[in-house]
Amino acid sequence: MTKRLILMLVACALVFGGIFAYKMVGDHFMNQFFDNMPAPTATVTATTVSTHPWREQQTTIGSFAAINETQLTTEANGIVDDIFFDNATPVKKGQRLLTLDASVDQAELRRLESVAELAQLEMRRYQRLYRDKNVSESELKRKESEAKQANAAVDSQQARIAQKSLTAPFDGIIGIRKVSLGQLIAPGSVVATLTSVNPIHLNFTLPEQQLSTLQDGQTVSATITARPEQTFTGTVTAISPVVTQSSRSVDIQATFDNPDAILRSGMFARVSLDQGEETQNVLLAPQTAIQFNPYGNAVFVIQEQDDALTVQQRFVQTGARRGDMIVIEDGLESGDRIVTSGLLKLRNGSNVKISDNPRVQPSEDLDPNVVNQ
Incomplete structure (x- = not known):
């Protein structure tokens, strides 16, 4: 009985030992295969770092506002006897607009x-x-x-x-009338809105830290979503003497010529203020090429080795941003080729292939305009 038990234990040890040995040998060769397996080639987009003229700018958002805008009302009550204007038409100061009986x-x-x-x-x-x-x-x-x-x-x-005759108090464009012939209206009833269009104000705010760079007559550029391809230019005409305590910002007002009435009261605008002189030899790179990390910003520089393209991570020091671009203050030189998209699948020494599809190339515009679809 004891002999049979010993033989059974030896047989079990041989069987399980063989299984474990097979597993260990298989894992060893599998790990060796994956360790020596070449990394797949990643498809990326790239650009060449170069120098561009650069002017320091402060960007913000604002809204256009009419210099004069009022709701036209009557001082007396009565029945509307005649209306002398059409909806959304220009009117002159002193022009008769409406009479009551x-x-x-x-x-x-x-x-x-x-x-x-x-x-x-x-x-x-x-x-x-x-x-x-x-x-x-x-x-x-x-x-x-x-x-x-x-x-x-x-x-x-x-x-x-x-008082039963309504006249235009200033030149402008009158809105949609809110009364009809024969209607009995009370004092203060709104007839229409009159808005002056040329010139027009642009109101925006800037942080109090920018006060030292602001002055009357400073050039202001603005773009609107209705005309993204067009840039409008005006000048700073008023700087508030008070800083808002809640936001630590200062109210600024600029004036724009608007002879074609393209700019309308209430329009949203993207605002840019030039600051300082143009600076030559500033290296620019797309912001999509930068890996922003707590321990430092980095890019992947493309290198050619043995007829193959590889990447090497390099830390850079970045500066001001504008549009899609960012200033590279240190870490790159003019002519360096860097990856602009596909960074998450890269590591040092990764093989890459540069896509020639222009549709996947990130934008490199200093003044991009977003068009709502």
């Missing part, structure tokens, strides 16, 4: 004019009687006062009639 007021004016005329005749008659010593001075003064009161009543009625 004033037939009753006109009749009252004629009555008051008759009373004033009679008061004038009475006053002149009493003046003659006073010169002939037939009336006292107090009676003459009373007639002169009555004549003045009658004239004042006429002036008051004329002003009341004028």
